[in-house]
Amino acid sequence: MTPHPGSAKQQSDEVATTTSTPQVAADSDYDYSNFYYSSSDDLFAIFKPYDEWWYGSARNNGYYLFSQPMSTRPGPQIDLEEQLSHTKLELLNLASYNYLGLSYHPEVIAAAKDALDHYGLGAAGSPILSGTMDLHLTLEKELAEFKKKEAVMVFPTGYSTNVGLLSALLRAGDWAIMDQNVHASIVDGVIMSKANARFFRHNRPDDLEKKLRGTTGKRLVILEGVYSMDGDTARLPELVEVAKRAGARVMIDEAHSTFMYGAEGRGVAEHFDLEDEIDIHVGTFSKALGGQGGFVAGSQSLYNYLMGFARSRVFSCALAPAVTAGVLAALRVAKREPELRTKLWKNVAHFRGLLNSAGVDVAESTSQIIPIMIRDDRRILGIAQKLQRAGLYLQPIIYPAVAKHRSRFRVSISSTHTTEQLNRAATILTDILREEKVI
Ligand SMILES: Cc1ncc(COP(=O)(O)O)c(C=O)c1O
Structure with a gap:
């Protein structure tokens, strides 16, 4: 099985080949994988060879193409x-996620500006303390109606949604069975939870079945609607069938498919008419809605539990009011048009x-x-x-x-x-x- 890049498995594979501080040639074949470890006891010792690679070779040979300011x-x-x-x-x-152009839709900008005037810049508190504003609750309510779920919880980013959700739900001894191509935020959430992790071969129901075998107790199968690097859609009917037959719960991250797939735009799960079979639905505001933030849609009980245990939300400031208002306006435009x-x-x-x-x-x-x-x-x-x-x-x-x-x-x-x-x-x-x- 090929581990997802950035996963613990992949990173631990690098230990064997990079135990000493690299001596970097001017025009080397090195990449990030050569700089996870150094043999020194000084935490900062890795910076010197890394800078040598970066300024001597990597940057000039094309790495400068990352993070160029727009x-x-x-x-x-x-x-x-x-x-x-x-x-x-x-x-x-042809590189932005602004799939529906909503990041600069006039109604979205007007709503964000009004909220900025009314509420100021930040929420100035965690959502469970003083950071919840009426806007956040309106967004959660309208999203829950849109997703046809009992409740929706909003998080500050899509990344913190997966990390908070998975580290809240899974415990040591539980099992996360993931498609090998799931996003790093899912991998990181599972690592943080200390649950047992297994990857099944991308979009292969037969391999999911194999990887479920021998697992006992609480199990969560984790899929995406549209895979973010490959642009293919999950084979949901077969995968969900295998997971359900084994008695596992199913989660889908529809970061790149909500507001685009399905007759009403609810995602790939709607497209396959499998919304009720899937226990947890995740989405982001940073793609089709052109904003920032993420959400979990599911039962009211799931919402109640996350309220207490999703640490990336409990211990982080609530989504900025202007962004919340902009996302709400973008949701209304996406529904209406x-x-x-x-x-x-x-x-x-x-x-x-x-x-x-x-x-x-x-x-x-x-x-x-x-x-x-x-x-x-x-x-x-x-x-x-x-x-x-x-x-x-x-x-x-x-x-x-x-x-x-x-x-x-x-x-x-x-x-x-x-x-x-x-x-x-x-x-x-x-x-x-x-x-x-x-x-
Ligand atoms: C599948 C998936 N989940 C979560 C995220 C993280 O979302 P965000 O960028 O909104 O933090 C991404 C980001 O690209 C993603 O592709």
């Missing part, structure tokens, strides 16, 4: 500061068609996330530089976000892209992939 909203056309030369670039953007989803899927089909006819490898993707598989961890950075210079912003995804030699560009399509922009992006992309003999 000075515009995350729309189809952006301004970005190129980190090596500090020049301003105007780029066509299903045509945004229709436009998104039209754009996805159009762009996918352009890639297919050029013979681009997009793995198993079927969603608005389209991986452009390069599978070469060093070459991808050079190709990313070329794309950027040609006017296309596509973020390279390399280890540890994906397994080594599974590097790819991750295209995110939005309802806000015009056909002309998608055509231009596909031309830049396929021309450069041809030049580089990738296709």
Whole structure:
């Protein structure tokens, strides 16, 4: 079984090969995996070789492409500061999660501005103490109605949602059985819970069945709706059937599918008519709603328990009022305007068609996330530089976000892209992939 990158298993695999402080060559094949450990007793000893690698090789050879500052909203056309030369670039953007363009919808901005005027900047307290405002409760109520669940709990981020939820529910001796491609926040929540962890092969009901065998007691099977790096959807009917047959509870993280999949936009579980079979539904506000925060939807009893035990929420400040109001407005727009989803899927089909006819490898993707598989961890950075210079912003995804030699560009399509922009992006992309003999 291949562990998910960043998982405890993967990180412990690195111990054997990196027990001493690395001596870094100027232009090395090193990557992050060489810098987990050093042989010194000084905690900071790792900084020197890391800086040597970073300034001597990594940064100049393409790692500067990460965290480049954008000075515009995350729309189809952006301004970005190129980190090596500090020049301003105007780029066509296919890298943001703003799938429905709601981060800058006029109603969303107006609601956030009003809340800022009314409530000020921060919530100034944990949600269980003084940080809960009427806005938070309205958002939870309207989301629960939307998801057709008894209750919804809002968290400060999607990451803290999974960490808080899983570390609250699972205990030492329990079992978390996860798809091998689940997000790092799920892996981290399970690690924090001290429960036993097993990964099953991606989207393989037969392997889930195998991994469930021999486990006893409390078990939670953890899936995603759309997998964030591969853009494929969970084989929910078969996976849920296997989990239920074994008597396990099921959780789904629909970070990249809520507000987009299903006739009413409730997600992949709605699409497969399996919402009631799944015990815990997770979503984020940072993708289709263009905001920030996350949520758990389920029973009132689940809500009550998390209120006491989800430490990432209990011991953290509540979501800022302006963001809460903006997310609430975005939810109302998403519910009221299903045509945004229709436009998104039209754009996805159009762009996918352009890639297919050029013979681009997009793995198993079927969603608005389209991986452009390069599978070469060093070459991808050079190709990313070329794309950027040609006017296309596509973020390279390399280890540890994906397994080594599974590097790819991750295209995110939005309802806000015009056909002309998608055509231009596909031309830049396929021309450069041809030049580089990738296709
Ligand atoms: C499946 C999944 N869950 C959770 C998260 C974390 O969400 P957030 O970025 O809102 O913290 C992500 C982020 O990309 C994700 O892909």
